[in-house]
């Protein structure tokens with residue numbers, strides 16, 4: 261009895277000491293909810309994250325505030341001005357990624373997304389330049405996107421205007437585009453292998469942001485020994501890496517001396533060769549495999565989910581859908597494939613695609629950053645190794661920047677003459693040196709896929725459904741909850757799908 265009383269008293273004393281320590285530590289950070297030992301700010305945030313969770317907290321604590329995960333502080337930046345000042349003025353200092361155990365498992369400190377220091381810098385610089393080259397110079401890539409769009413049109417057309425769930429067909433098309441960029445268009449990937457690959461990518465991305473991930477980050481050694489969904493993630497990571505490794509081996513075997521690089525692996529193998537005498541090089545096969553895994557992880561679901569939201573918004577805004585279709589009909593030459601350059605003539609369609617991205621807000625809080633040096637920001641001292649989160653959602657919905665932030669309104673991207681106008685606040689791809697590596701590829705994919713679908717179909721709700729309450733499903737990529745729509749074919753366009761077109765556009 262006496263011993264248990266002593267234990268309880270000791271526990272309470274420890275809690276009090278911990279609480280006082282937390283109170284002391286939080287003085288230097290921007291304000292925020294009082295952290296409680298072990299649970300941090302969870303009592304205020306709750307388990308369920310919503311799109312406006314951080315925005316609501318900003319109303320109570322100011323645009324820059326601190327949340328605590330256990331006893332780790334996380335500084336949150338909200339609103340265009342603060343995110344811009346934070347990430348752009350401190351470009352270098354906020355260039356780190358926190359090496360949480362789950363990120364270590366995903367990236368093994370290699371590649372781009374979950375790497376730091378020289379490895380990240382080299383791989384990011386090379387990856388970005390190579391993707392840009394492939395998009396700009398490899399006309400084939402645009403041709404392949406068109407070909408995938410044509411296959412997608414055929415898949416939807418087979419349903420003959422009956423209700424369909426577009427999500428898996430969109431995932432498949434998006435992953436085929438990454439396959440083409442990375443492996444080349446002449447490497448046939450069997451449908452079954454591709455389906456497995458996209459399944460495993462989904463398993464990994466869905467685990468991110470889950471309670472399982474938090475538990476894994478707090479107790480990585482323990483979690484290695486207990487069953488649960490994290491075990492499935494381990495085997496999915498293995499599958500993805502070994503799938504890519506096999507493709508790299510094939511490229512090495514087929515490498516013909518002096519042939520011009522045609523795809524990402526070719527470019528990368530050539531870089532390994534160029535730097536083989538440099539003892540500090542980070543170009544090696546481990547990094548190659550991880551960069552490719554990052555491209556698949558970051559470049560498949562983001563595209564498919566944006567297009568899903570796009571179709572939904574067209575169904576809910578038939579007037580906007582009609583305007584897009586009219587513009588496509590009156591501007592495009594039906595004998596030519598759609599190219600990314602056509603966006604310069606298709607002002608309204610381009611504005612609609614940007615508005616789909618702004619309004620769907622699929623990457624709510626971006627990926628967390630780590631201060632790699634002490635930082636003085638907004639009158640606060642933030643020590644090295646502090647986590648910083650930029651709430652991209654608060655930028656894309658910032659009432660100080662957008663005329664009607666809570667409405668789907670393509671005019672946000674049109675000037676008074678109806679011409680497309682770029683907006684600085686369009687932070688859907690993040691900003692600063694950790695901003696999206698695949699922006700250019702993403703923009704061309706979204707443009708070509710969306711324009712091809714709009715040219716071929718009118719999307720509407722199935723018979724009897726007037727209005728559907730499609731709720732967002734939170735996660736690292738925000739999905740719409742499963743839905744069905746009808747793709748009603750415009751006969752001529754479907755029969756002349758881009759796969760049958762021989763005239764390559766530039």
Ligand code: HEM
Pocket residue numbers: 372373374384391554555556558559560562563566622623626627628652688689690691693694695696697698699701702
């Ligand atoms: C609609 C499509 C996409 C959206 C909205 C998007 C958005 C983002 C965002 C918000 C970040 C984090 C930026 C930060 O930390 O501040 C990011 C990072 C990244 N994205 Fe994308 N992305 C898209 C498509 C793609 C595609 C197609 C690829 C590859 C081909 C790609 C590759 C990457 C990579 C590798 C990173 C990590 C960059 C780094 O850590 O330095 N993304 N993306």
